[in-house]
Amino acid sequence: MKTILLFPVLTLSALAQVPIEVGPDHGAVKFMKVDSGYVLEVTDPGNHAWMLQSTTDAAAWDNVTTHRPFNGFLRIPLAADGPRRLFRLNPEAAGAVSSNRADALLLPATAFNYANPVLPAHLLTQQIRAQDNTPAANPTTNAGATLGRVLFYDKRLSANQTISCSSCHQAQHGFSDPRRFSAGFNGGLTGRNSMGLTNTRYYLRGSYFWDERAATLEDQVLQPIQNAVEMGMTLDGLVVRVSAEPFYTELFSAAFGTPEVNSGRISRALAQFVRSIVSGSSKYDLGVPLNFTNLTVQENQGRAIFQGPVGGCSTCHGSDNFVPGNNIFNNGLENPYTDIGLAGVTLRGADIGFFKVPSLRNIELTAPYMHDGRFATLEQVVDFYNAGVMNHPNLSPQLRTPNGQPRRLNLTNAQKASLVAFLKTLTDTSLGADAKYSDPFRYEAR
Template sequence: MYACSKNEAEIKPEEKNISFIIPSNFPAPAYNFEENKLTNAGFELGKKLFYDARLSADKSVSCGSCHQQFAAFANLDHKVSHGVNNCQGKRNAPPLFNLAWQKAFFWDGGVKNLETSPLNAITDACEMGTDIQTIITFLKGTAPYPEMFKQAFGSTEINSQLVLKSFTQFMGILVSGNSKYDKVMRKESGVSFTAEEQTGYTLFKAKCTSCHAEPFFTDFSYRSNGLDLVSTDEGRSHITGLQSDFGTFRVPSLRNIEYTGPYMHDGRFYSLDEVLEHYNSGVQAAQNLDPSLKNGIQLNSSERAQIKAFLKTLTDNEFIKNTLYSEL
């Protein structure tokens, strides 16, 4: 069980006791809330910041603009991030969930700490286009923020550390671990795969788990999946400076994949059928192509249907529809 369990659905958000509880089929997280004590006030502050477009340079874009709850906090309506002054970024906005288990963030792994991850979006010229000091000045002079910081941290002092800690109190408890797949893995009463889903799961384990490892459906590694013979985006090599990382990107989680399109780092595919066809026939012999994809992943039409049936069991509707995470 964790903070957003189904039997709490009728309780108003302000009445919920905010907590971070690990689903029983998950390992221990990487992020430790002991140094950022989770409270209702801190969570509510983080959520307000997450959805406040006034934090951006032209007051048009919030974190929630590119991370939409109905898309599992991905960006359904844009291939790439869409920021201030109608600026188009170069990469697809990844979904936000189970972040407390990640040790690095973004497609290239360029940030190593969950608490500092919002700084990229805040300062990127094609996202929020501002800086943390400008945001702090705004917060200090804008009600109800000073009182909210006092409720969350015991002081009206507003600084970068507290801003980032409050963001993390919201983002860190975005736990998605209550899909049909999870319930089957936990052997919950009355829940089982259909024959098609079970066949799809068997196929998935045979063909996909070397990259999309359970239970997060990513191994958090960086790989080239042969989208292009020569990538137009240098990928992880921008961070490491290594030629061997050119054109490699973090393996994305397949949880909630039914709702997190467009797919790939550049959002080029709009459907799961396009994704599966890429692996079936479209893999390019890129210089750093992952060896496991040398021959692609061959799937006939019935196998594709079975894989898709299984992938849809990774949808966590309770997470996507939980009003605790919604903008007020």
């Protein structure tokens, strides 16, 4: 027998803001006073159905409405007018719940534009187009990326339905994680920092993860789902769980022509959504057609250091996407390396300490930095490249002087501050605030 919960609407006292256990499979509920009246906040990873019932005398209960969370959480408004009433949630009395797209999701009638984003001219050049790793077999479509967006935020993708892809790739943090290591579905920590996803489609090498163990983005998106620490699912279990949700029938049909759910389609949709996360509205972008007259004196000094021989940063972060071209680097973080990077995949000593170089776009938002999140600030990153590069045998030539020693920039404090100021011009806050990249689930009961 599942627990039935009573909530006296006009008696707040100790019930307000206090979680109430509902049973081993049914999460918790809060009774809360809000500006508009009263609400029940249901936290239920299992997405069970609940019947909201009410009474004036506790002798006979009237059924109000059956509610169901669609992604682990739901706010149910309560009527506070009229005579004093009691409300309760009774899962035993729950009726059928419509789980179609309109009930579960807040999606626009006309799909957002994912397939052909409006970008400034400098991001449409042949050089930039050549960096695009979108495969011919999986072009980004509006319907495919819409499906991918829902999957990206769906906690069903983890074993206990408590985390989603977005848990470790948060929009407000440049689609990265502000924690040094991310927490998995059961509380375990990942071995590396979650890198930002901005402009992922422009990684020319096409391989993913810090050690590039995934040959394509399509391969990459399925690995965290199956990882024992991160999400803990099997692909067969994933397909069964996603197939059980009626709203996915509509989304898969729109994206692929039929309602069939399989891991290949899940992979393709997630990859389409991730590739659609493209930045083109930073202060830097606005400055390109203006010859950067919109940048401050300090920011332009930092740009000169970044792009010129004094800093030499653009040798590893080139083009207007600030990506490494067809290269992977050892940047001399330590000697010896605790985490051997690419060598853990290739088993070659010559690959020890080589890690993927992501785009610097939105770098201000993606702290902490490096594969292990060792640097908390951009100032610390600049200090490292200024004077801290280690003389590892595999150190990349771009970070060596002609005599083979680690390069020292010897920047003044003012120059270092200018370089940081320039890096912050790559910030595009509009990306994280864009509705088409936001959580699409409906959390307010209708």
